[in-house]
Each structure stands twice: as structure tokens, then as C-alpha cells.
Amino acid sequence: MSGPDPARAATIVDVARAAGVSRQTVTRAVHDMAGISPATRARVLAAARDLNYHPSRFGRGLVKPAARTLGLLVGDLTNPYYAELASTVLRLAAGRGWNVVMAEPGSAADLAGGADAVVAFTGVAFDPPSPAAPNLPVVEIDPPRTHPGHGRVEFEREGATREAVRHLLGRGVRRPVVLDLLGSTSRGRAFVEAFRAQGVDPFVADRGAGWDDVRPHAPDAVVAFNDLDGFRLLRDLARAGVAVPGQVRVVGVDGLGVGEFVTPRLSTLAIDLAEVARSALDLVVELRGDRSTDRGTDPVRVVAHRFVARDST
Amino acid sequence: MSGPDPARAATIVDVARAAGVSRQTVTRAVHDMAGISPATRARVLAAARDLNYHPSRFGRGLVKPAARTLGLLVGDLTNPYYAELASTVLRLAAGRGWNVVMAEPGSAADLAGGADAVVAFTGVAFDPPSPAAPNLPVVEIDPPRTHPGHGRVEFEREGATREAVRHLLGRGVRRPVVLDLLGSTSRGRAFVEAFRAQGVDPFVADRGAGWDDVRPHAPDAVVAFNDLDGFRLLRDLARAGVAVPGQVRVVGVDGLGVGEFVTPRLSTLAIDLAEVARSALDLVVELRGDRSTDRGTDPVRVVAHRFVARDST
DNA sequence: CTGAAAGCGCTTACAG
């Protein structure tokens, strides 16, 4: 009684043996192909069931054209900003016949192993396991620093930031506070510079600062790090009995759709995430085709923010 | 001059030939293994670069243990409800060593081909390509109907719904409107039954109905189809100058975190999506191990909603 | 440090 090792997963050969047929007859049954008698098909399918047979993706992929797989590394899906980008990428990728394997930062290593190309949008730099995945096309969205060989979708913030600043100044703002990550990100720097260019020196506090931390500076405007932070600030101001935009004006960054539903509706720097997704996928295709000669300059696309004035300013 | 077909992607053999070495030496170079001279490694890597060589996931997967792949089919990621579930599944799956390939409904066919198991959470039933993926473990979350052989995570709504109804009735509600998908879903039916059990017959309108459509019924409460719809309704009521909860009380369904930030804060039926995700992954594991004998009853987990009373009721 | 051989699990012609 030396049957097949039960610890080992059943293969097509096990099924063939159990059904008393050849391997290709199993293939025919499983794929519902022509040229097989109903009786044989039933017998094979029963054997497959009994053995809990799962066809191997790898064996199959090796021998017939399979969908390309795009690795999508995306910061916290819980933030609608990332979720919306992911949603668009999913739709676009499906349209182009790609599968998408997703991960949030931390499980990046596996991602590179299972993907034919990677798009990363996390706020931190992405370093693929270099030699194990040679020539892996990587596109980073709004990366904190450039990485030679990677494609980039860059965000143009200056124009919209200047517009937001003009908007605030035109409404009498003189004591703005900019909330930014310690160490300062490009979004925070853009606001600080735009204010200074207009002769106003903003106070910069850490992103984590709440209204209580900021209040001593007697601000008449606060630039939140992103919309989600802006929502929280709006709530805290309401609780503290501070009128928005009457006493304090608030601006967010990201352009979340739900900003329409908070009170007051949050003004924000929005970006077209569908365009971002489209640009990223274009770059992936471009990088794949690259013969890796003349890689003098890395491919780049630029997408611009726009200022959306709602009720909070 | 009959070089390799340029249309065909380069394989390990092409690289070996170009570098003048054997296949396994290419493997050594690419995986940064010991037992290869620096000079050889450099030569191989250069050849890989020149030929734009991408190792085949399939060839590799066939021969060494690879991460399992979970297919996650999820309705519109743009809804934070689905996004939060996806986020949890991603985290949990990564912790268990699984990759996750995601899709939104429509590209389901490819999903089944590239995954070792599927979790579906879409609001519609999921039908995998049956014979081509025999024994594919499938778990559906809150499916509209049962499918023999599929695992299910079911939502228990009755308790929380009764609680919400008691809450409303206790505040004087007598003319509630329930917004539901035409054809009625379990969430809508649960509300209707709970109201009737208390001697109140609610008016049922289609989910798409706006405040203008509902107003003629002079409702003193509206049960929205989900939180997102509830946000919209809240906005429309504010514009129409209707006081919430003073004149009309509003309840949502889903328990979105952002419900904390709209005005008034939206009362809702919440569900612990982390628990839902955990249950689904447990079922996947259970189904994979199943020897497909004694499949008398399909595995099921039940997760209960709870009523979260905020300011809109 | 390097290579010849075997084999992973499947499908695609081809023969009968």
C-alpha cells in the first residue's frame, strides 16, 4: 500500500492514474475541451475531486500565455486617497489585460517576486531586491527622492499652492500655520515658500499637532497635512467653538470626494488620480519595452494639483 | 546572422549564451549566490541587462516553493467600506505568507486563473469558471444567495437593526422611510421587518431616491442604503433647511469612520471588518485542507452588526 | 569556481 504521499499536493499525473487515463485526457476534462467521452470526463472530474486536485498556476503559465501581473504597492488603503488610486489602477490594468497583486508597505519583498512590474505609491522610497529581479520595471508615484532606473510620476504643487495662498491672503490671512511632517515634505515646503514669496512667514508645526498645540500662535489659517487631518481639525475647531472660516480658515491636501460632506466643506489641493494612474501605467509599458540601452534619463510624467475652493476658506 | 527572435522575451538560456556560461551560472549571478567569481557575475549581469532579461515567474514557481496567492474580489474600492476590508485582508494575508491579487467585479475570470483561492465581497454572487479551476476554494462575504461548495461569512443584522428601530421609535419616529435596492436586499428587509414587528409600517423607496422624492411622504426618519448615501442625504437635508435630527432622523449602514466627521455625525449599523476579514481567511484555510469528502455542509462564519448611535438620530 | 543532467506540472501538436 504505497499510495501517493498525502502531504504532497495532487498533480495532474495523480489524477490521471486515479482515473486510469493519460495526462492530456485530464487536461481535456478540466478544460471542458472537445474529443472526450462524457463518461471519461465524469470519471476524471470525480478523481480530481477526490484528490482535491488544484492545477498548478506555474505549470500552466509556463506553457500558455498568461496575463501579465502588475505589483501595486500602495500606502494605507484606509485613506480614500490611496484607495481611489488603487481603484483606478485596477480598472485600467484589467482593461489592458494585466492582473494586479497588491500590497501595503512591509510586504514589498514578495511583491517583486510575483510581479512583472511594480508601481509604488507609498510616500516612502521603494527599493526592489535588485539582482533577483533584474530589469524589473518600477514606477514610483510622488517619491520622496529619485531612484536611477525608476520611472516617476511627479506632482506639480507650486501652481495650486500659490493659488491657495493668494486665496487666503486675499481674505485677510496674516498668521497662517502650516502642518507638515517633521523633516518637511515637498507639500509643506511648497506652502511655506509660497507664503514667504508674498511676504508672510508661516509658523510650521508638526503634522501631529492638534488645535490645542496650534492655538497659542493665534492663527487665522491652518494648512493641514492632508484632507483626513483637515477633517479632524474641522471637528476639533467646531468643538472648541471656533468659527470656520470666520475665525480660522482651513485648507486640506488630497482632494478627497468626502470633503464635500463635512461641515464646512473642506477647501483642498486636489489631484486627478485617474490621470496619475494612467501616467503610471504608461510608464510601466514604456519601461518594459526599454532595451536598457540609452537609459540616460529616466522616464517622467508630471501631474498638476489644482486648488479647489470650498467653504472652509 | 540568425540571432534570437527579438519578439520573443529573453530566457535564461539566451543570457547564458550571451555571457558564454551555463544556465546555472546565470542563476547564481542573478540570485547573488556563492561560488561564482566576481568577474563572471558582472559579465552575466551585464548580459542580462543588455537582453532585458526578466526571469519567468512560472519557471521559478514550478521549481521552488512560492507564496500562495489569494484572489480578492471586492466591490468598488472607492467606497471606504470595501477599502477597509481590503486593507485588513492585505495585512492578514501578508502575515500568513500569501500574496493577494485584487480585482473589482468584471475581471473576475482572470482572478480565478491566477489565484489559489478566492475571497469575494461584492454584493453580487460569484461564479468561478468551474471545471478550469476545480476545487478552487471560494469564500463569499455577505453573498445575496448561497452557493454550494462555497464558504460564507454571513452578516447578522437583526439584532442591531432591532436596536436601531427601538432607538428611533423611542424618539418618537412614526413615519420612517427605508431606502433599499429595488428587489430588496437583506439589509432593507431587516429594517422593514423590525419596524413592522413594532407596529409601524415603513415606506420603502428605491436606493436612488433623493430627498425630493421622499419628502412627499413626510418622513420623520430615513434609513439610507449605506453611509455614503447617508452623507449625501445629510447634505441635501441641510440644503433644504431640514433639521437633523430635529425634524428628520437619519441612519446609515456600514459604520464608516468618516461618519464621525460629517455634520451631524451619522448614526449607523457598523460591522467589524477586521473580524470579517479574519473569518474569511480562516475559511479559506479550512476549505483548502478539505479532502472534499463529507462536504455535507458548507463552512460558515457569522459576524454581527452593532448599532452605533451618533448625532443624526 | 563551473557545467551536464534531471525534474518541477502543465499543454500542444501529432499519431493512432
Place this chain on the structure above:
DNA sequence: CTGAAAGCGCTTACAG
């Protein structure tokens, strides 16, 4: 209607 053979692209022992 069914099966024997070849081959997809890779890695893992094993030999030198």
C-alpha cells in the same frame, strides 16, 4: 475518442 512525446523556463543536487 485516447495516448506517447516534446517542451515551456527555471533550480537543485551532483560531478568535476
